[in-house]
Amino acid sequence: MSADRLSATFSALSDPTRRAILARLALGETTVSELAKPFKMSGPAVSKHLKVLERAGLIERGRDAQRRPCRIATGALKTVDHWLETYRRLWDERLDRLELYLQQVQAQQKKGKGRGRHDR
Amino acid sequence: MSADRLSATFSALSDPTRRAILARLALGETTVSELAKPFKMSGPAVSKHLKVLERAGLIERGRDAQRRPCRIATGALKTVDHWLETYRRLWDERLDRLELYLQQVQAQQKKGKGRGRHDR
Numbered sequence: 123m124s125a126d127r128l129s130a131t132f133s134a135l136s137d138p139t140r141r142a143i144l145a146r147l148a149l150g151e152t153t154v155s156e157l158a159k160p161f162k163m164s165g166p167a168v169s170k171h172l173k174v175l176e177r178a179g180l181i182e183r184g185r186d187a188q189r190r191p192c193r194i195a196t197g198a199l200k201t202v203d204h205w206l207e208t209y210r211r212l213w214d215e216r217l218d219r220l221e222l223y224l225q226q227v228q229a230q231q232k233k234g235k236g237r238g239r240h241d242r
Numbered sequence: 243m244s245a246d247r248l249s250a251t252f253s254a255l256s257d258p259t260r261r262a263i264l265a266r267l268a269l270g271e272t273t274v275s276e277l278a279k280p281f282k283m284s285g286p287a288v289s290k291h292l293k294v295l296e297r298a299g300l301i302e303r304g305r306d307a308q309r310r311p312c313r314i315a316t317g318a319l320k321t322v323d324h325w326l327e328t329y330r331r332l333w334d335e336r337l338d339r340l341e342l343y344l345q346q347v348q349a350q351q352k353k354g355k356g357r358g359r360h361d362r
Contacts, residue, residue: 132256196333
């Protein structure tokens with residue numbers, strides 16, 4: 123996926139209504155009119171969001187001209203997941219370093235306590 | 243994290259230059275002037291991108307007034323990772339179903355071949 127496609131995906135995800143539409147579609151494919159109901163939005167308003175999601179590769183539309191059911195297309199989300207991989211490694215490393223640091227502090231404390239006993 | 247914060251994070255990530263800045267910061271913290279070099283951008287242009295990243299919780303700035311070093315803040319990215327979890331399950335399930343389907347097809351083919359041998 124090109125940088126522009128990834129940018130389009132992130133841009134499409136930056137809207138809470140579009141993320142809510144995706145969350146609804148994660149439960150199963152549905153039509154535009156069914157989608158519009160819980161959002162209290164007009165059909166055209168929902169259609170506009172769907173176009174943005176479709177252009178970003180986040181959803182697919184069925185061929186049935188009457189219903190044009192929508193479903194999630196996982197490709198774009200997988201690319202986001204793949205993009206995150208670098209950063210996931212980063213916070214894992216930070217956790218490892220933190221754990222190492224805590225172990226050292228605990229070891230120091232134990233040493234300190236040991237010395238305390240001998241001093242008494 | 244509120245929906246608005248997640249929206250701000252996705253919006254900040256929708257720009258390729260900002261993603262490139264993050265990728266640079268994944269290697270270690272740095273100053274604005276060091277950051278600007280490989281991007282062939284002016285200091286103020288980089289600063290503008292950094293402000294967007296900072297507001298979205300993607301980076302932190304050091305307190306040193308002169309240098310104000312930038313580093314990645316992993317909190318916002320972790321929230322994106324957490325948000326992706328629902329969808330990750332979705333494509334895992336789809337893979338499971340595909341695998342099951344392929345096993346059924348293979349079983350059918352084996353049966354077909356078996357019958358073929360007896361027919362000959």
